[in-house]
Amino acid sequence: MVNLKKINCINKTYLDTKHSILVFGYFENGTLDAKQKKLDTLLESKISKAIELDDFKGKEDKKIIIYGNNDFKRIIFFGLGEKNKYNTDKVRSIAAKIVDYVNDMDVSSISVDADSFNFNKKGVAQAFCEGLVLGSYVFNEYKTDNDGKSYVDDISIFGDINRENVNKGYTLGCSVSFARDLGNHPANVVTPSYLSKEATSIAQNVKEMTSHIFNLDDIKKMGMGAFYGVAQGAKEPAKMIIVEYNGGNKKQKPIALVGKGLTFDSGGISIKPSASMDEMKFDMCGSATVLGVLKAVGELKPKINIIFAIGSTENMPDGNAQRPGDIVTAYNGKTIEVLNTDAEGRLVLADVLSYVDKKYSPASILDFATLTGAVLIALGNRASGVMGNSSSLMKEVFKASEISSEKVWELPLWDEYTKEIKGKYADIQNIGQARLAGTITAGSFLKEFVGNTPWVHMDIAGTAWGPKEPAYQPKIGATGVAVRLVYQFIENQL
Numbered sequence: 001m002v003n004l005k006k007i008n009c010i011n012k013t014y015l016d017t018k019h020s021i022l023v024f025g026y027f028e029n030g031t032l033d034a035k036q037k038k039l040d041t042l043l044e045s046k047i048s049k050a051i052e053l054d055d056f057k058g059k060e061d062k063k064i065i066i067y068g069n070n071d072f073k074r075i076i077f078f079g080l081g082e083k084n085k086y087n088t089d090k091v092r093s094i095a096a097k098i099v100d101y102v103n104d105m106d107v108s109s110i111s112v113d114a115d116s117f118n119f120n121k122k123g124v125a126q127a128f129c130e131g132l133v134l135g136s137y138v139f140n141e142y143k144t145d146n147d148g149k150s151y152v153d154d155i156s157i158f159g160d161i162n163r164e165n166v167n168k169g170y171t172l173g174c175s176v177s178f179a180r181d182l183g184n185h186p187a188n189v190v191t192p193s194y195l196s197k198e199a200t201s202i203a204q205n206v207k208e209m210t211s212h213i214f215n216l217d218d219i220k221k222m223g224m225g226a227f228y229g230v231a232q233g234a235k236e237p238a239k240m241i242i243v244e245y246n247g248g249n250k251k252q253k254p255i256a257l258v259g260k261g262l263t264f265d266s267g268g269i270s271i272k273p274s275a276s277m278d279e280m281k282f283d284m285c286g287s288a289t290v291l292g293v294l295k296a297v298g299e300l301k302p303k304i305n306i307i308f309a310i311g312s313t314e315n316m317p318d319g320n321a322q323r324p325g326d327i328v329t330a331y332n333g334k335t336i337e338v339l340n341t342d343a344e345g346r347l348v349l350a351d352v353l354s355y356v357d358k359k360y361s362p363a364s365i366l367d368f369a370t371l372t373g374a375v376l377i378a379l380g381n382r383a384s385g386v387m388g389n390s391s392s393l394m395k396e397v398f399k400a401s402e403i404s405s406e407k408v409w410e411l412p413l414w415d416e417y418t419k420e421i422k423g424k425y426a427d428i429q430n431i432g433q434a435r436l437a438g439t440i441t442a443g444s445f446l447k448e449f450v451g452n453t454p455w456v457h458m459d460i461a462g463t464a465w466g467p468k469e470p471a472y473q474p475k476i477g478a479t480g481v482a483v484r485l486v487y488q489f490i491e492n493q494l
């Protein structure tokens with residue numbers, strides 16, 4: 001949940017208003033600017049004295065607090081570090097640290113001076129607001145006791161500000177937080193039906209959006225045997241969720257965003273060990289990324305066409321669950337030997353990918369999935385693994401990733417790897433050789449279902465939950481990874 005409810009842009013000087021907390025940025029070895037000097041005089045040199053007394057130089061992570069007067073109750077200077085090392089990801093982090101610092105001071109609103117944070121530098125205003133929102137995120141919906149904590153719910157930014165950038169930052173922060181919430185709720189709350197309702201309710205409020213929900217019967221009838229095989233053992237009804245967004249020219253091909261929405265992955269008959277199995281509530285984080293972007297697109301309305309698609313079910317052991325060795329036929333006609341029922345994400349995605357590809361002929365497809373534990377071995381939780389069939393689309397993903405500071409690292413999908421998933425009895429099998437290139441063989445499997453459409457797959461099993469750094473990441477739980485990256489990707493296409 002985002003505690004910060006509002007960011008106000010105030011295009012006048014902070015000197016004319018009262019503040020319970022007024023926050024400034026301060027570069028390493030910087031000096032007070034003209035307005036700050038005026039404030040210092042008003043406060044009988046309390047600011048310059050504090051700077052001197054604490055030997056405050058503006059180093060990163062250093063700060064000083066000054067108790068002023070009735071109009072300027074508290075003034076905080078945050079060190080920004082060296083000016084030539086200042087970048088948007090630092091801004092995002094510093095903003096999150098500011099919120100964290102003031103959150104427990106029992107004030108509901110604070111003020112920020114835009115100038116001292118270089119708001120006019122490209123990307124700073126947006127990143128700052130993203131950081132404010134993400135830093136204010138907590139997931140405590142199930143705690144009946146709030147520990148007496150207080151949260152800032154309103155921030156006013158003073159100065160010459162581009163409102164559109166502030167608004168975009170706020171909206172993206174909220175969209176990432178929405179994705180985090182979806183991930184953090186337990187599997188007895190976030191079910192495929194819950195995800196369908198969230199998608200439908202966003203789409204209903206946006207006139208450029210139309211939603212279609214397909215249930216288990218539809219999935220079976222449409223020939224999605226791979227998806228059906230996973231869903232057949234689940235009591236909780238499975239759903240395929242499609243939202244069409246027509247914000248662009250009618251003739252323009254859409255881009256497609258596809259998400260793995262396993263609301264719980266027990267492994268099925270190839271059941272997982274109990275330790276950490278609770279974390280498999282996060283196995284829908286790919287779909288949370290897609291829904292986070294859906295929310296952002298609904299609010300920011302980029303002029304582009306997008307297909308949002310989610311395959312959602314649980315993966316459960318049951319008398320009716322699929323068995324290791326079962327052979328299923330996917331939507332594109334390929335037969336698959338299910339050698340391990342725990343490699344279920346690729347089965348669900350196979351059908352959603354080939355459905356989206358056939359039905360919409362998209363210009364490009366991006367998919368997001370907590371697909372393999374192996375990606376954690378390869379990259380830890382610092383970067384998502386990316387794979388694809390188009391170097392130009394991959395370049396676009398990298399370009400967006402650099403701006404959003406959500407790291408991605410490419411793994412190869414050479415033909416040699418496709419050999420590893422050649423089936424004994426069917427066309428392909430759903431796993432490669434034990435322990436060898438698990439992330440790549442999963443990617444190679446998906447590649448069989450996108451035809452010639454430019455496609456990039458992002459394995460977010462290491463990044464969807466767990467990372468605690470930088471400061472705008474949550475202290476626990478889901479990160480909402482790639483929502484900002486994808487929105488940046490969309491903007492770069494406009």
Ligand code: BES
Nearest residue numbers: 340342343344370371372373374431461
């Ligand atoms: N959802 C898991 C992948 C996963 C594991 C994500 C751990 C995050 C943490 C996926 O469905 C899965 O079980 N994959 C198997 C594939 C294997 C059976 C080839 C895995 O990674 O162990």
Ligand code: MG
Nearest residue numbers: 265342343344
């Ligand atoms: Mg699994």
Ligand code: ZN
Nearest residue numbers: 262265283345
């Ligand atoms: Zn899974």
